[in-house]
Amino acid sequence: MPSRAEQEIERLLGLHPKGFDLSLGRITRLLDTLGNPHLRLPPVIHVAGTNGKGSAVAFSRALLEAAGYTVHVHTSPHLVRWHERYRLGAPGGGKIVGDDVLAEAVKRVAEANAGQAITVFEILTAVTFVLFSEHPADAVILEVGLGGRFDATNVIPEPAVSVIMPISLDHQPYLGDRVELIAAEKAGIIKSRCPVVIGAQEEEAVRMVLIETAERRDCPYSVYGQDFLSFEERGRMIYQDNTGLMDLPLPGLLGRHQLANAAAAIQAVKTAGFTIPEHAVETAMTSVEWPARMQRLIKGKLVDLAVPGSEIWLDGGHNPGAGMVIAEAVATLEDRNQRPLFLITGMINTKDPVGYFQAFTGMARHVYTVPIRSSGAGIPHDELAIAAHEAGLSAEPVHSVENALKILRDSWDKSEAAPRILIGGSLYLAGDVLADNGTPPQ
Template sequence: MTTLSADREIEHLMTLHPKGFDLSLDRVTRLLQRLGNPQDRLPPVIHIAGTNGKGSCAAFSRALLEAAGHLVHVHTSPHLVNWHERYRLAAEGGGKLVEDDVFAEAIARVAEVNGGQKITVFEILTAVTFILFSEHPAEAAIIEVGLGGRFDATNVIRRPAVSVIMPISMDHEAYLGDRVELIAAEKAGIMKRGCPVVIGAQESDTALQVLIETAERLDCPTVVYGQDFLAFEENGRMVYQDEDGLMDLPSPRLPGRHQYANAAAAIAAVKAAGFEISHRATEKAMTHVAWPARMQKLTQGKLVDLAPKGAEIWLDGGHNPGAGIVVAEALAEQEEKNPRPLVLISGMINTKDQTGYFGAFKGLARHVYTVPVTNSEAGVPNDELALRAEEAGLSAEPVSSVASALMLLRDSWDGPAPRILIGGSLYFAGAVLAENGTPPT
């Protein structure tokens, strides 16, 4: 895909507007009014917030709707390699990433209407989402929140078909608050009076209570994981249960036990949004779902070729303690099925709890290679990240790059072929996919 036109538009915007977030809706609302309020002309919207699992829920929701023959738009963030990944437009046979000329024209149009007014690039790109999704036909739109919920630029949708709150844990404390109940209150801000709400699996009873109380106050028809619906593993398959009964389904294509709960939230969300999905379509969705850099197995590419022969390589962009726990659990499951020594190759940014992330792998990972995240100004220096891993009780050493780590492993490894997890940041995961020559499509 040629990305130069849209990239040039975005690079120009970056020079004009501040980085970061504007935690109010005033500027984006004003811009959308000048554009004719395209957010009010969308197909039924599945609006997804949460700390972890938002992207997986979006991927499962898309797979479910497309398996049932529906045309679906999808907006997710951040992207991994190309900005275009944030915008998947509905198409027969499955949505396609937005074409460069269409994307570039929409950015230029929104920027022109903004007229140089103070705004963030994310707000402009959110307005681009609504322009694209309102001007191309579809039967549903899946929109992932960027940060928080209440003041996220996507939260101008007045009547979502369903608001979904995925698992909440500590993240972005500087913006959202330093207690889980404060973060839950921000995420709950996407709920709209009288509109359906799906609450996914929550680790914190405090967060769950905040979400339920908010939904009750707004008179939202609400279904809660573990109370109104759930999913569990049985005989190597996934069983989904709600008030309509049981569905015996294939295990989700996305690895890890946590994906059962993510898939369940998506099934509940699609149903709450008013779509009927057959058992056959649900089965197809479980086996066709795809979500890059979330426990993605890398089997080919330039970096894969540098690894020890027979190594099993996983890529995951999870970047906080909550994500570390579910990834470690997924790898522990792999260890039970097929024992191998686990080695981490990690890069992280400085807004995350690095020691908390690494703590999830204590007793599981044999060694950690820490590398710099070169595509983010917030990247943690590799020597400092090694200290954070050691604080968590892991053996660690800094190296210059993923390629260096893989070659070091290849040249020094003695024993059964290792299992390698490359991860710690979505920025890092994106750089790995680009270097490996396997960007999302």
């Protein structure tokens, strides 16, 4: 049975559009009715980007909490429960909001809206500001939902720092079909004279759009590769900025790209004015957690269905840029032992499946494509198998992740090393997997 908060949100989904309608007018009106809670927040670290923004949020939270600060965290989308979007700061580490607290906040915000036209995401973002303004904390980490300029989170007038993580093509119907256009939208979170941190960017055109925006708005800014950077040396992460070097453990999040994400977070919390001792940075690198981002599934109901001894990874990355960094992370695993790689993939219809699959050409032995239970926008699994074929991969559609795991187990040659299985292609699918496995985010 749905919890109280889930019932309140489901009621709103029946009244208001579920999708995005990018504008700030509706949420500004609603926040004004609520007494402008977004103006009564602790210092805000505002994070945008196509890929890596979730990791930057996770690293920033780990850094601040390791240094003894209390931190509110807003992320979206959730994986299993709506509550995951709201983590309230507490001594010793923040906690996902309790059901009664969330239910009351959602009810109050909906009543303040009084049935006026609005999207559910805007209502839930207003809930973020209500919760975070009414519970004390030292900092807020605020993840952008979509884009930046017209995202509902972009009502913060003076962020302690705006962070722009790697930008690539995604959400083209909303944001534009060229990376420069997408960069301009995401640069919309940059506010006049407020500090900016620009994470690692593949495209020089993107970097220039972000730098030019910061300069035009008279913002102090720092750029990855220019003002700060990180690299691996002898199994350690070296972080460097204009204050010196730190010799740190490798990040707990898998993949070489996480070194740059960690560096952006270190630079962001320092730029925001927080003092983070080096021992706290060391702790944060190993304690950081981010569900469904190269998350190893060790136990659970689905794990029990796999070939005994299988190595199972879950990642919600869903565009060609994410495919590339995930494939690179998997390739680092290949260095350790020679397990054959199998993909179990589901995607929604706003993504580029061929571009995603191309990252795994020459790596994956076979792909099982699956429908996505929790989204009506899933690509039909037979069409997704065709996309995998177009990318040069062997593929077949099956009915579910459970089905794929059983087929693989029942046909496995026991003389071969147990497989490495990557489940991914969508955060919706990742959420379904964590729910079915009995291991939801905590």
